[in-house]
Amino acid sequence: MNNGTSEYRYMLEMFIGDECLICGSKEKLYFHEIHDVRHPTTFKYYIAHLKDFIPLCSRHHQKMHSILYRLEHYPESTKSLRIISLIAEAISVKSCD
């Protein structure tokens, strides 16, 4: 979300969450799209798809995308196991600066 949208941003934080789902940090929050699809960054879109977004700090947002990237290289049959271990790994990285 860009400049002039702090009011919208505030509302989205109320609906989606204002702290990182993994570490609880409130710094540099991103609204991550859980299906990893490209989407418009308009207020209207976020409001219409609230359930598709989770709040993550910049560090864990980056981590989440590296997890998603790595998952692409695993066969379907092993994916759920990999998801569990990768998420466990992400959660163990707690220090956000």
Ligand SMILES: [Zn+2]
């Ligand atoms: Zn975090």
Ligand SMILES: [Zn+2]
């Ligand atoms: Zn994301």
